[in-house]
Amino acid sequence: MSVRKLHDIAIVGAGMVGAALALALARAGFDVAVIEPRAPKPWNAQDDVDLRVVALAPSSVDLFVRLNVWNEIASARASAYRRMRVWDALAPGELTFDAADEGRSALGFIAENRLIQSVLWNALQRESRIALHSPGKVTSTESLSGRRTLTLDDGSSIAAKLVVAADGADSALREMAGIGTSDRDYRQRAIVAHVTTERAHEITAWQRFLPGATLAFLPLADGRSSIVWSVPDAEVTRLLALDDAAFCAELGAAFDFRLGRITATTPRASFPLRMKLAERYLAPRFALIGDAAHGVHPLAGQGVNLGLRDVDELCAVLIEARDAKRDFAAESVLRCYERRRRSDNVLSAHSFDAINRVFGSEAMPVAALRGAGLTLVNRIEPLKRMLSNHAAGRTRRVDAMR
Ligand SMILES: Cc1cc2nc3c(=O)[nH]c(=O)nc-3n(C[C@H](O)[C@H](O)[C@H](O)COP(=O)(O)OP(=O)(O)OC[C@H]3O[C@@H](n4cnc5c(N)ncnc54)[C@H](O)[C@@H]3O)c2cc1C
Numbered sequence: 001m002s003v004r005k006l007h008d009i010a011i012v013g014a015g016m017v018g019a020a021l022a023l024a025l026a027r028a029g030f031d032v033a034v035i036e037p038r039a040p041k042p043w044n045a046q047d048d049v050d051l052r053v054v055a056l057a058p059s060s061v062d063l064f065v066r067l068n069v070w071n072e073i074a075s076a077r078a079s080a081y082r083r084m085r086v087w088d089a090l091a092p093g094e095l096t097f098d099a100a101d102e103g104r105s106a107l108g109f110i111a112e113n114r115l116i117q118s119v120l121w122n123a124l125q126r127e128s129r130i131a132l133h134s135p136g137k138v139t140s141t142e143s144l145s146g147r148r149t150l151t152l153d154d155g156s157s158i159a160a161k162l163v164v165a166a167d168g169a170d171s172a173l174r175e176m177a178g179i180g181t182s183d184r185d186y187r188q189r190a191i192v193a194h195v196t197t198e199r200a201h202e203i204t205a206w207q208r209f210l211p212g213a214t215l216a217f218l219p220l221a222d223g224r225s226s227i228v229w230s231v232p233d234a235e236v237t238r239l240l241a242l243d244d245a246a247f248c249a250e251l252g253a254a255f256d257f258r259l260g261r262i263t264a265t266t267p268r269a270s271f272p273l274r275m276k277l278a279e280r281y282l283a284p285r286f287a288l289i290g291d292a293a294h295g296v297h298p299l300a301g302q303g304v305n306l307g308l309r310d311v312d313e314l315c316a317v318l319i320e321a322r323d324a325k326r327d328f329a330a331e332s333v334l335r336c337y338e339r340r341r342r343s344d345n346v347l348s349a350h351s352f353d354a355i356n357r358v359f360g361s362e363a364m365p366v367a368a369l370r371g372a373g374l375t376l377v378n379r380i381e382p383l384k385r386m387l388s389n390h391a392a393g394r395t396r397r398v399d400a401m402r
Contacts, residue, residue: 007033007131008328009318010150010160012138012173016054016113017290017307018166019120023067024315026129030322033158034124035150036134040117045076051192051269052113053226055081055205055218055301058392060308061109064116072119073111079221080106083204088359089256090211107205107392110218110226133158138167141176141286148285162329163286164314166307169276169295177283184275184353188213189236190298191229193268194220195251198260201225207299208255209359214299215254225259227251228298230356236270273297275349281338285329289314294345297352306345313340 009025011018014036022034043050056064056078064070084107086095099107124130137153141163148163165173174181201219208215212232217225229251231239239247248262255262276295281288290307317337321328 007031007160009162010158011164013167016116016304021311022130023123026127028319031129033131035136035138037137039134040121043115043118050112050114053110054304056109057305060305063308069119069123076115078109078111080109081203081205081219082106086207088209143284165288165292166290167292169291171292174292177286180279181276186273187233188230188273189270191268191270194224194226194266195262196224196264275353277349282334287334294349296349297356300352310341313337
């Protein structure tokens with residue numbers, strides 16, 4: 001088996017994070033190989049809004065603007081949300097965020113995963129510095145002196161000075177590199193659907209905590225809301241088996257009828273929820289990024305936003321090292337990326353975990369505390385600003401790069 005070319009960087013997985021990284025690195029002048037088993041299904045404006053959507057924080061939108069893909073995403077089908085309202089079924093109090101208070105026009109945008117992936121994929125195909133290997137699946141990897149090789153399922157081989165695994169929460173590459181994870185199975189699934197409500201969604205992202213569950217309504221441009229309803233495994237089967245009318249009635253009640261009755265729903269899908277944190281992000285000439293490094297509970301809508309912040313930081317350290325004529329895949333360089341991102345990711349994951357546990361509890365003292373907590377946080381401006389800044393991805397490092 002012959003390895004012909006030595007790429008600067010090989011990226012395994014072209015989900016939203018891997019594809020964004022590939023584009024950013026190619027635009028910065030690196031020679032990049034991308035390996036992805038499945039090209040994303042093409043996005044089509046005539047199709048209904050895909051069931052998988054993400055809430056993009058301003059930091060993610062900024063990255064897409066810099067990669068010159070945001071206009072295409074926004075003009076195809078993305079919806080801004082201006083406000084966020086969070087409340088609890090067991091205690092009084094509400095936490096509200098308003099873009100206007102921060103002098104912005106939106107807190108973030110809701111966009112379909114498939115649309116983002118298609119736009120990024122098309123951009124990858126146009127990039128002369130990117131060699132796209134798709135369909136292609138990595139079956140083994142080996143670190144040799146000054147390079148890392150990847151063997152693909154068709155028997156071919158790719159060599160690069162650095163390999164970045166962006167192959168998602170069940171990352172095979174992470175396992176091949178011998179990196180363990182700490183896991184928590186929430187024994188919950190997220191039910192997703194798009195629903196029509198009696199009243200307008202007010203361009204607001206809504207979130208209600210319920211005993212053992214969280215329910216988010218994300219505003220879509222066509223007036224519907226995309227729901228993410230995280231419920232215990234035992235409940236999921238029952239909720240998915242309900243007919244539409246019964247499901248809408250239960251959903252309306254769980255949402256406290258904030259937007260009136262739910263009058264229609266699309267078919268529903270569900271996804272298992274786990275926290276999966278890599279014990280380290282590095283191996284020789286190897287780094288983890290995105291969900292491969294940190295799978296988190298979706299209650300705060302931050303998974304891909306954290307991954308795109310990884311993209312910013314990894315690019316920054318690689319460019320800095322290359323421009324200083326250093327080996328950009330050296331451990332000291334990669335360590336810098338790990339230091340900058342791991343603490344934020346771990347802290348975020350544990351915060352979402354703690355919120356899920358505290359708000360999932362029905363014990364009365366906890367319930368009273370959390371109601372007081374929401375009211376209190378809502379009144380303490382600096383604390384509220386800190387939470388809002390974190391959700392928006394306004395960290396000192398990312399700001400400094402602008
Ligand atoms: C219900 C739900 C709602 C969510 N809502 C939000 C939200 O509002 N906001 C937010 O920020 N996040 C949200 N998330 C999280 C978000 O979807 C993920 O964080 C994000 O998709 C991770 O992107 P990724 O590119 O790291 O990984 P993935 O999307 O998992 O992509 C991995 C890629 O690697 C490829 N791959 C796999 N194995 C191999 C291999 N061996 N060789 C080569 N390629 C391989 C796969 O085909 C895939 O393309 C949500 C998650 C769920 C479940």
